[in-house]
Amino acid sequence: MRFILAVSTDGKISIGGKLPWNIPHDLKWFKMNTYGDTIIMGRKTWDSIGKRALRGRTNIVVSRHKVPGVKTITNIDDVREYKNAWIIGGAELCKQLWKKDDILLLTRVHMTVGNGLSINLPEMNELWSKDFDSHTFSINIIK
Numbered sequence: 540m541r542f543i544l545a546v547s548t549d550g551k552i553s554i555g556g557k558l559p560w561n562i563p564h565d566l567k568w569f570k571m572n573t574y575g576d577t578i579i580m581g582r583k584t585w586d587s588i589g590k591r592a593l594r595g596r597t598n599i600v601v602s603r604h605k606v607p608g609v610k611t612i613t614n615i616d617d618v619r620e621y622k623n624a625w626i627i628g629g630a631e632l633c634k635q636l637w638k639k640d641d642i643l644l645l646t647r648v649h650m651t652v653g654n655g656l657s658i659n660l661p662e663m664n665e666l667w668s669k670d671f672d673s674h675t676f677s678i679n680i681i682k
């Protein structure tokens with residue numbers, strides 16, 4: 540499967556239910572990679588994007604209950620049927636799903652967030668990396 544995330548230097552992905560940063564070129568990177576595809580997210584991530592589908596993509600939410608207005612997966616094992624989908628977060632969903640040989644597109648945001656939501660990134664091999672404007676974009680394969 541494929542994952543796409545952005546993480547701060549101190550390992551945080553959000554604060555107060557929102558992204559800790561506003562980085563237009565990271566949003567463009569996200570859109571460029573996911574546009575036209577299926578994106579799968581945890582229910583809290585769905586809440587964080589305003590409970591509205593991201594345009595130009597098939598949106599699917601993982602929850603233990605049917606989520607109004609969007610296709611919902613209630614059994615996490617069913618996620619892997621969507622082999623070409625992007626898992627877009629959050630931390631709770633990712634940690635249950637990533638496994639060896641999965642792809643992780645990771646933006647490292649070179650800032651410290653402090654008291655936010657942490658993610659434990661998997662061990663990975665870096666395939667490609669580019670620094671741009673205080674961020675590092677990289678494509679990794681999970682070890």
Ligand SMILES: NC(=O)c1ccc[n+]([C@@H]2O[C@H](COP(=O)([O-])OP(=O)(O)OC[C@H]3O[C@@H](n4cnc5c(N)ncnc54)[C@H](OP(=O)(O)O)[C@@H]3O)[C@@H](O)[C@H]2O)c1
Nearest residue numbers: 544545552553556581582583584602603628629630631632
């Ligand atoms: N920086 C980034 O790249 C990035 C990316 C995405 C999200 N985020 C941030 O991450 C935050 C949300 O992340 P999070 O880790 O708190 O939550 P999350 O992973 O987005 O969602 C957690 C929810 O997913 C559902 N879920 C998880 N495991 C499940 C399972 N095994 N079976 C069925 N449903 C399951 C549950 O929904 P129910 O409670 O409805 O059952 C659970 O409460 C947001 O603040 C968002 O801004 C950041």
